[in-house]
Amino acid sequence: MSKISLVNLCIYFIVFISQVFTCPEKNGRFPIGNSCDKYLECVDGVGEEKQCPDGLRFNEKASLFTYPCQYPIDVDCGARSLLQPAKPSDDCPHQFGYFRMGTKPSECNQFLNCVDGRAYVFECPEGLAFNPETYHCDWPDVVEDCDAAGYLGFQCPADPKVEGLGFQEYRFYQKPGDCQRYFLCVNGNPRLYNCGDGNYFDSNLRTCTNETTTCV
Known part of the structure; x- marks a missing residue:
């Protein structure tokens, strides 16, 4: 065997060995190093490295009957912080x-x-x-x-004591020019509500009613 072929064989052997993972258990899926989206899948003691699609994370707590690649909000990677580079498309920052x-x-x-x-x-x-x-x-x-x-296109009044109804932290205001919608100001921040078809907001009662005369 030539010296070059022997060197190539040694390199191939080293690379092959570096890709072999020891299974902690005979069957299961396990994290790989510091990666949050790679995992080792073991079947009958034989391990295979896999990687989640871009945008998903490996959930080591997922059961064997559940797809282990899930959305980031559902996965706690702990100290495993490494991720594959993003693969954006024309419309998406990540594939998933x-x-x-x-x-x-x-x-x-x-x-x-x-x-x-x-x-x-x-x-x-x-x-x-x-x-x-x-x-x-x-x-x-x-x-x-x-x-x-x-x-929402509405700024809650700076001094709720002067305008509005209800407690200081919660004030009601009819949406200008709209009898069906109103704003509830919570600690100075607006939230939009809709009384629905056929109903109107009564500023005096601070509730929805079907009486059109209450709408100004």
């Missing part, structure tokens, strides 16, 4: 995940669901904002980086 749309703090309503790099656009119900921390639609004032007043 939920992402808020818009670049301004007042653009809080729409979000993307990215699946294999393909984006599906969704909107939160009226008055709610997408929360990237929970993947749920929530009150805009509890969503970080969402400007509730700018998003």
Whole structure:
């Protein structure tokens, strides 16, 4: 055997050995080093390295009957912080995940669901904002980086003692020019409510009613 072939064989052997993992148990899935999206899958004592799709994380607590690659909010990687480089598409920052749309703090309503790099656009119900921390639609004032007043188009009065009804921390205001909708100001932040078709907000009673005479 030539000297070059022997060297190549040694290199191949070293690389092959470096890719062999010892299974902690005969069957199961286990973290690999400091990686949050790679894992070792062992079947009958034979281990195979696998990697989650871009945007997902390996959940070592997932049962053997559950796909172990899950969304970041569902996975606690602990000290395992390494991730593969992002693989963005034309529409998505990662191949998988939920992402808020818009670049301004007042653009809080729409979000993307990215699946294999393909984006599906969704909107939160009226008055709610997408929360990237929970993947749920929530009150805009509890969503970080969402400007509730700018998003809803209403600024709560600076001195609630002068205007509005109710306790100082909770004040009601009819939406200007709209008899069906009203704002509840919670600690100075607006939340939009809708009385629904055929109902109107009564500023005196601070509730919805079907009496049109109460709407001004």
